[in-house]
Amino acid sequence: MTTALDVEVAVRRGEFELDVTMQMGPGEVIAVLGRNGSGKSTLLTSIAGLIRPDHGRIVLDGRVLTDTAAGVRLPPHRRRIGLLAQKPLLFPHLSVLDNVAFAPRAAGMRKAQARELAMRRLAEVDATQFAQRRPRRLSGGQAQRIALARALASDPELLLLDEPLSAVDVEFAPALRSLLRSVLAHQLAVIITHQVIDALVLADRVVVLEDGRVVEQGLTRDVLTRPRSEFAARLAGLNLISGTATEQGLRSAAGAELTGVAEHTVLGEEAVAVFSPAMVAVHTDPPKGGARNVLPDLIEALEPQGSLMRVRGSSGIAADVTPVAAVEMGLHNGGRAWFVVKAAEVAVYPRTAASSFEGYPAPDPSAR
């Protein structure tokens, strides 16, 4: 299969180091996940050409955009890469219409024609009624819609979205998300997000960054059901304990023995044990017998989780119990607790994926 985008960048900024390799198939949408400071934005701005990677090669549809070895560095305005940032950043001195007409004008189109095209783009995001307004007279959600129309008006080969929904009011996010979904159905795109729903709804694949490196990548549903990194597990709402594979399951980094259902693990290799908080029971006395895993811990936090109560141990383990049970057991912060999970509920698999993610699937928007 042909590669639409081939990225290989290394950026060094003081202590921080980004070193990422990733490929995308035609029409694919990749979600980049990771904590703040994991290098997501640096990756995006390197692809856009707004910062210069120390080493790297970026090829988009056969066009070499960056090649530090060959001294190639195409300026941002010649990359055909659109950028939608957290903030809409509509040009405050231009009307909404002229904001959207900016890219076609920059491409040399006549004013009347560019405005006509801008009007069509505004119609696509359902915002023609704002055409004559000044950006400061728009709500955050409206402005981001128009920023999307503006980015699309440049007809980008690749669209980069840097947490496009994070600055939008909660009540407007769903509408904007479904708009993004329909737009991204036919668009090669990389989206940075903190929200698992964005990855699920918008992306074919996810890439998880940690400290500037890819720690995990794969189909969205695979990563969310079979996370291999703590970050992905937390996004998916699952417990993840890392350690080394043993006969019965896994020995955690802290030395606890876990029994579980091993999947393709190799003894002594790095592995993770993953299980849902819903399957974890909490006891205030040491439980006895059974093919169960018992993890003693101190309760660090009690927080509401839907109609349940999430009990979090100091090791990071989470269990969901009913509020009534929590009260009856007298659970409290700092109290001793034994977290218990049946062996059958614990999946143990290698920390690094087999080479099953080398190829990319044909994009199938309906599967998102």
Added chain:
Amino acid sequence: MTTQIRPPRAVHTGLPGGLWAPALLALGLIVLPVIGLLVRAPWDRFGELVTSESALTALELSLRTATISTLLCVLLGGPLAVVLARGSVPGLRLLRSVVLLPLVLPPVVGGLALLYLLGISGFAGYALDVVFGVRVPFTTAAVILAQTFVAMPFLVVSLEGALRTGGDRYESIAATLGAAPWLVFRRITIPLVLPGLGSGMVLSFARCLGEFGATIAFAGSLEGVTRTLPLEVYLQREVDADGAIALSLVLVVVAIVVIALARPRSLEGVG
């Protein structure tokens, strides 16, 4: 009747009482001298004094040179401000301090420096004289150069401040929309810094209009050629104090008009 919830007025965090006396003194030091001028002004002869031929000539010369100098500040200092704010060349911090030189240098020293650069004994002045037969000192061009020299930092500093406060986010977005650097500069950078440019121009114009030291050192005081209004005021003072006061008031009025029309926002701590 509805009660409106109003935001509370400025919260009193307890202004130390001891600040009032020096603050009032400072204000007095600024305002009282002008009142002194107003009180002492020869109102009966005012019209006649400010419309005397030498006064009108000086006023016309001042306005003309200050306008040209301000434009020069924009044409040369504008690009310098952009380079200082956006450029990524080494030694930029040093350059920023160098730009402030005319601001901290006594103007008369600046004038002398210009004289020894562009005067007949200066290396550039000598070259100009030999190659083009041009002599700069003691001409209207020298007045303009002296004013541009002293006023340049005002424009560069306020414009650079506006550029840096605004940041380059809009410019980055414009670039990803396919706009080449020159187009970004014209359609994004300039429109967004117009307020900063405006206040920089007002400050520069005011500084040009008041220029005295550098002008007298570099351009002398030739009526109609280099004798601007401040020089005329100084000269009149020796001959006819009333005339000097009347002309001073003209400068005060011009200054007030400048502040009122285009209040330099950077001076209000807003821009």
